[in-house]
Amino acid sequence: MRVALFITCFNDTMFPGTGRAVVTVLERLGHTVEFPMEQTCCGQMHVNTGYPADAAPLVTRFARAFGEYDAVVTPSASCAGLVRDHHPVLAEEYGSPGLRRLVAELAPRVHEFTEFLTDVLGVTDVGARFPHHVTYHPTCHSLRGLRLGDRPQRLLRAVEDLDLVELPSAESCCGFGGTFAVKNSATSGAMLADKVEAVLGTEAEVLCTADNSCLMHIGGGLSRQGAAVRTMHLAEILATVEGVRT
């Protein structure tokens, strides 16, 4: 199986450590990961802000970059959802018949990281050790978009010495929503305040999610309050062995 990593433009630029963690975990499980250099962005910001035509070339680029792989893995639930749900629609509206076919065949082979581990590889114990109190926020796109269910929690519970603390009102949105946090920053801030309060209430040392965008948002709120809670993408926890980050 040829596996390609779709890092996403956001992680590529802001959170390269998450990409390195995905590579570490998959290589530990005996897989070779490839990184097609032609990849850039799925077009989520453009689609969700009302500029689908600007996203159309990115759909073509994505299909060309990843078309030859058996599986595409991405550490972002929202980007995985965008590719699976919106690329076929965008290809239908803006693409050639060839692109439509390519996109239709490729979309189901694009997997969010925890889906890939549990569903495709059939693994929950990835050989990690992380002796800390951790709480998990199911981001909206992982929970209601991709319907990841308890896959992330199953992976976290299998980590040696990890104490998973339940987050109250976990299913409530953190208020990020991409450009929503800018266009409706006051409302977003009010939602963020409640999420930060819930995270602090758990007394966890680490907050993790399957999306760095929401995590950066909540982390930004925690940081503004001077809170000591660390934020880590779930992949970074799974990459950790003996409490030492690789």
Added chain:
Amino acid sequence: MTAPGDRGVVWPGSPPFPDAARDALDDTRLRANLKRATTVIRDKRLAVTAELDDWEALRTAGDAVKTRTLRHLDRHLLRLEESVTAAGGTVHWAADAAEANRIVTELVRATGEREVVKVKSMATQEIDLNEALAGAGITAYETDLAELIVQLGDDRPSHILVPAIHRNRTEVRDLFTERMGDWGQPAPEGLSDQPAELAEAARRHLREKFLRARVAVSGANFAVADTGTVVVVESEGNGRMCLTLPETLITVMGIEKVVPTWSDLEVFLQLLPRSSTGERMNPYTSTWTGTTESDGPSAFHLVLLDNGRTDTLADTVGRQALACIRCSACLNVCPVFERTGGHAYGSVYPGPIGAVLTPQLVGVGSDTKSSASSLPFASTLCGACYDACPVKIDIPKLLVRLRASAVRAKRRRGRLPGAEALAMKAAATVLDSPALLTAAQKAASLGGRALARGGRIGKLPGPGSLGAWSADRDTPAPPAESFRTWWRKNREGR
């Protein structure tokens, strides 16, 4: 086609959602009232939907009936007209709010009456019927408890099902004490804020109106095309009084409310109470078919209201919004609504369904309606509304679609592309080129790290996007090296 200005729906002069939301967020009492109310109703709904094994099948059926009906709406409406007429009723067709108001006003005038009692109705809120009647010297008395609270307070509804959700019981007590006397029987001396006492005060106040009224105006939850039967679903019995005591009954109904047969009702009468009030069965479900001699109103008029619905129907994706059965489940689960309340939406239809219905009814980007054009952006696309919707309206999908329509409308109006459009175009160019992306990443890294203190970028000055974002959130300093640079150095050619 009518001009959007004749359609009502939105409140003239409402600011765009972000501004209205900011004011609402500053109102701590409002936020406390909303949080308490939405949490209670949300938990009740979850409990009664979880106990049904076939809840998902019911949702699928509700969706299917609505989709099928909307596809042949013209046929079902003609059938409804035929059935209602055969049963002794009169059907009127109203293209927009202005026409509907004119029809109702003339019908009331023809009875010689100067007052009407009203059953809670979204359609009449949508067209501002009470104001139109007042203009003709006719007083409309709201008889639903929450609508009464709104009317006594010269207020606007903030929720589809619970229009006074923004008020707590102390505020209600004060309103009753101060205002009931202006509208009829005053509140009793020494009224407390106990719910039972408040309900009793409302009951006494309304009773004289029910007994005196000769004309009633209602909306409709459903109308069965086959038989001409109209259905009103309510919880207080005020509807039953209005629908049975007066001599003339006028019902204003959106054209999307028609269902083909009685067996279709079976699905919705299960879906609606569980989704709206969190009850297994609805307390007062009234059905009537035309007129019946010496039983109930002797004259029945059904006003079928278009008011932007045909335009909405023309969009084969957007028309999903017409499947709405006005249960309000999407409002109650919405994290945005929970913080801002309904008034911020500037429309009789607030919350997630309002954000997709309002702009479609009045026309996306119609330039006098800046509040409506801002509504598709009033969501994080969290998807809680879609999960809660009893007829599976894919609200996030509609929001994204309407955002594109709003951007297109803006582009058509402006001679030059706005700052956002230029930024999006620039981003698309950079993101369609790995070389440009790498260069941009280097620039962002340098710039971001220069701004950062202790690995974090704090509050940034200015009114723009960066100022808005950084008001409540720090941003981590970008890393020195992007992932692709790391890969190129460490992995390529390995």
